[in-house]
Amino acid sequence: MAERTLRGARLGGQSFEDERGIEFAARQQVGYRCERGHEFEITMSVEADIPATWECPRCGAESLSVAGIQPEAKAEKPARTHWDMLLERRSEKELEDILKERLELLRGGEIGPAHLHRSSRKKKVS
CATH class of the missing domain: 2.20.28.270 (RNA polymerase-binding protein A)
Structure with missing residues (x-):
């Protein structure tokens, strides 16, 4: 009996509700x-x-x-650079002292790539 009531009706494609009384x-x-x-x-x-x-x-x-x-303007944070983060840890005076120290070591052949210091070591030995 249920088969006869659904015959010819498109299930899901058609609503049997009445729109009367709907606001x-x-x-x-x-x-x-x-x-x-x-x-x-x-x-x-x-x-x-x-x-x-x-x-x-x-x-x-x-x-x-x-x-x-108008869209609301979003407050953008300024980009933090490497230099900004470095200045949070050290003062410019400290950074200048470290730079001088490292340049002395580099020029003295104690640090840096070996190919830059080969000729200076041979001169010291002879």
């Missing part, structure tokens, strides 16, 4: 325009916070609201 939520159309000139509208609830940007459905670029809503 839809209030909606609004929000317009956006991308940098390539594509304009489109998105349907949103009246209660929703309207975003300043939306992805363009045609080209995928970021689109700005036609209503003039």
